[in-house]
Amino acid sequence: MKMKNNGQINIVLNGQKHKLKLTHKQDPLLTEKNANKHVILNDIENEMSKLVGMDEMKRIIKEIYAWIYVNKKREEQGLKAGKQALHMMFKGNPGTGKTTVARLIGKLFVQMNVLSKGHLIEAERADLVGEYIGHTAQKTRDLIKKAIGGILFVDEAYSLARGGEKDFGKEAIDTLVKHMEDRQHEFILILAGYSKEMDHFLSLNPGLQSRFPLVIDFPDYSVDQLMEIARRMLFEKQYELSTDAEWKLKDHLVAYKAGTNPKSFSNGRYIRNVIEKSIRAQAMRLLLHDEFDRKDLLTLRSQDLIFSDEK
Known part of the structure; x- marks a missing residue:
């Protein structure tokens, strides 16, 4: 073969x-x-x-x-x-x-x-x-x-x-x-x-x-690989990104990796931290607006994304 x-x-x-x-x-x-x-x-x-x-x-x-x-x-x-x-x-x-x-x-x-x-x-x-x-x-x-x-x-x-x-x-x-x-x-x-x-x-x-x-x-993960890591982490937790949230995360990663010392960027660990913070932000949003249908519970929207100040 x-x-x-x-x-x-x-x-x-x-x-x-x-x-x-x-x-x-x-x-x-x-x-x-x-x-x-x-x-x-x-x-x-x-x-x-x-x-x-x-x-x-x-x-x-x-x-x-x-x-x-x-x-x-x-x-x-x-x-x-x-x-x-x-x-x-x-x-x-x-x-x-x-x-x-x-x-x-x-x-x-x-x-x-x-x-x-x-x-x-x-x-x-x-x-x-x-x-x-x-x-x-x-x-x-x-x-x-x-x-x-x-x-x-x-x-x-x-x-x-x-x-x-x-x-x-x-x-x-x-x-x-x-x-x-x-x-x-x-x-x-x-x-x-x-x-x-x-x-x-x-x-x-x-x-x-x-x-x-x-x-x-x-090697460090590429932006596309980091996005795939994010999707897999979210899938395991039964969440998904809205289209706007996915673009916002990708744009952030492109800019963040370009402006960050590679040795201080924690790759998959950074993605995990972003997801965990964003899930908590989504929970606060849903609680404040009293929105709990299945789609709301599944979806992280762009306003939910919280980025680490890691440098």
Whole structure:
């Protein structure tokens, strides 16, 4: 089956950058003939389809699934089934879906018996770094212990290297690196943060680069993608935008993204905040006008839209 090229993606595998083709209209793994063989992949892709964009991540998950599946077939034939460390680095601005994807990866890996539990432990600098010598290593070990069988997700991981050599963040990094090696098949470590800061973080700790075989970029959403996120969020809550409200939101997003530092724009999180504020504004309008028929209850109008002052 010939795949249609919709562009390309960049991925870093074992320190080497590769360009991969994006995706095809029909998944050859999930044809009617093969569907019963790949039920797990089908379930995961159904969940991933609920996410807007994420083309790179969807491709990576499929590759990991294929590798695990083929390894099982090798074992059945008495061949060596190699193990790979699956620690990852997610690079991107806030609200681009990094935590959501980490949870989906946990679900896939527990179904494929790569992880025993698949749970997600979320952490940041304060959860890892202590106040005196030895305290940081213990805090970090405790978090890793909680993450055994699942994923330890450290957001804004670059902050661990901000204080220089005398900062306790270095102790946290050293402890993480040790356990990544000693227990590399018992848990998965995902470090996440802004792209530029994570690149700088890796340059300060050159030994880390080789320990993350999967480095994945999460690009900002386009205006059209943000609008699709808004529609999906509203659909789940049983709301819809009037035509005027849809145009007002789109015009706002075009202007807002053009005038905002990308690092301070929270993407999908911004959309969620706008929707939640607007739903409350709609409730006040309906209460004041005593309008409660089905169409009124469903529809957010342009006057209901409340935009965040986030900058």
